[in-house]
Amino acid sequence: MDTVILVVVVVLGLVFSYTNGFHDAASAVASAISTRALPPRAALALAAAGNLAGALLSAGVAVTVAKGIIAPPGGDKGMAVLFAALTGAILWNLMTWYFAVPSSSSQSLIGGMVGAGLASGITVYWRSGVVDAVLLPMVISPLIGFGGGYLLMIAALWIFRRANPHRTERGFRIAQIFSAASLAVGHGLQDAQKSMGIIVLALVTADRRHGFEVPLWVVLVCAAAMAAGTFSGGWRIMRTLGRRIFPLRPQHGFIAEATSSIVLYLTAYFIAAPISTTQVITSSVMGVGSTRRFSAVRWSVAREIVIAWVLTLPAAAAVAAAVYALTALISPG
Structure with a gap:
């Protein structure tokens, strides 16, 4: 029976990774598709x-x-x-995908873990874990994305101010293929690891592993599940990121993707913080859009996205807590 429960949790971890893929596919390829740097299937x-x-x-x-x-x-x-944690995260991912809101899969998983932990009485590492390792990086990283996107876009406009516009745009369209690839790697570097982490935690909980090193098979199956989810697409959210916030051109897409990649790599390698790819690329798009004029960004859409960001962690926590309570009621032993 213990083995069956472990298998169920591992499968749920892979389902979360799959939903993360199609939910956050927009993060890596929306701008490349909207600027026609890549056709949709090639971009996916x-x-x-x-x-x-x-x-x-x-x-x-x-x-x-x-x-x-x-x-x-x-x-x-x-x-x-x-x-319960995985169920809460998956349900929130599906709901925000249905309404085409680019919310954070990272926050949904962390929220699920916190909600289920609180409902069960398990210790939650508030200061060192939730605040220092999650909330602060998740608040700061979009601000860096916005500021970095704005400043790099200003620099690009100044550098290419006398260049031929058509030739410059063609060059940025080609360069965007590489920036989109870089962002996709950064997305895998960040988001695939969250599923790996919870599967490793499941193995430790079931006494099938000692220590928190990630086995190669966990890396491979999580990566494969996310890749499959990504290739299945996330067209609803792609339209929000690629068109509704700001009408992107190749130069905007390249700068936003390059900025986001830098933030993802730095946080993954230097502080190992689970930040949101969606939040970083969305804020970077807002930053580059603001260089045209502040009103060029559709701030009403941006406001809806920010509200979803704020709600994600507590909403996923509430769902996970409810699932845990229902599970305890059904199986009190």
């Missing part, structure tokens, strides 16, 4: 390959998720906590 294939490659490059974020958010739960209670 590139994103899927980048996600797979990024997942193999580091495991720092996975370790943070596995041991830094909640105390390792034990026994059947622990597996119920992980089941």
Whole structure:
């Protein structure tokens, strides 16, 4: 029976990774598609390959998720906590995807872990885990994305101020293929590891593994699930990111993707913080759009996205807590 429960939780982890892929596929390829730097299927294939490659490059974020958010739960209670956490995260991902809101899969998973942990009485590492490792990086990273996108766009406008506009745009369209690939790798470097972390936590909880090192098979299956989800597409959210916030041109897309890539790589390698790819690329798009004129950005759409960001963690936590309570009611033992 313990093995069955473990398998269910691992499968749920892979389902979350899949939903993360199609939910956040827009993060890596929306701007490249909207500027016609890449056709949709080629862009999705590139994103899927980048996600797979990024997942193999580091495991720092996975370790943070596995041991830094909640105390390792034990026994059947622990597996119920992980089941509830993943269920809450998946349901929030599906709901925001349905309404075409580019919310954070990272926050939904962390929120699910916190909500299930609180409902079960398991210790939540508020200061070192939730605040320092999650909330602060998730607040600061979009601000860096916005500021970096704005400043790099200003620099690009000044550097190419006398260049031929058509030739410049053609060059940026080609360059955007590489920036989209870089962002896809950064997405895999960040988001695939969150599923890895919770699967490792499940293995530790079930006494199938000692320590929080990530086995290669976990890396491969999580990366494959995310790549499959990415290739299945996320067309609803792509339209929001690629067109509704700001009508992107190749130069805007390249700068936004380059800025986001830098933020993702720095946070993954230097502080192993699980930040949101969606938040970083969205704020970068807002930053580059603001250089045209402040009113060029559709701030009403941006406001809806920010509200979703704020609601994601507590909403996923509430769903996970409710799932845990229902699970405890059905199986009180």
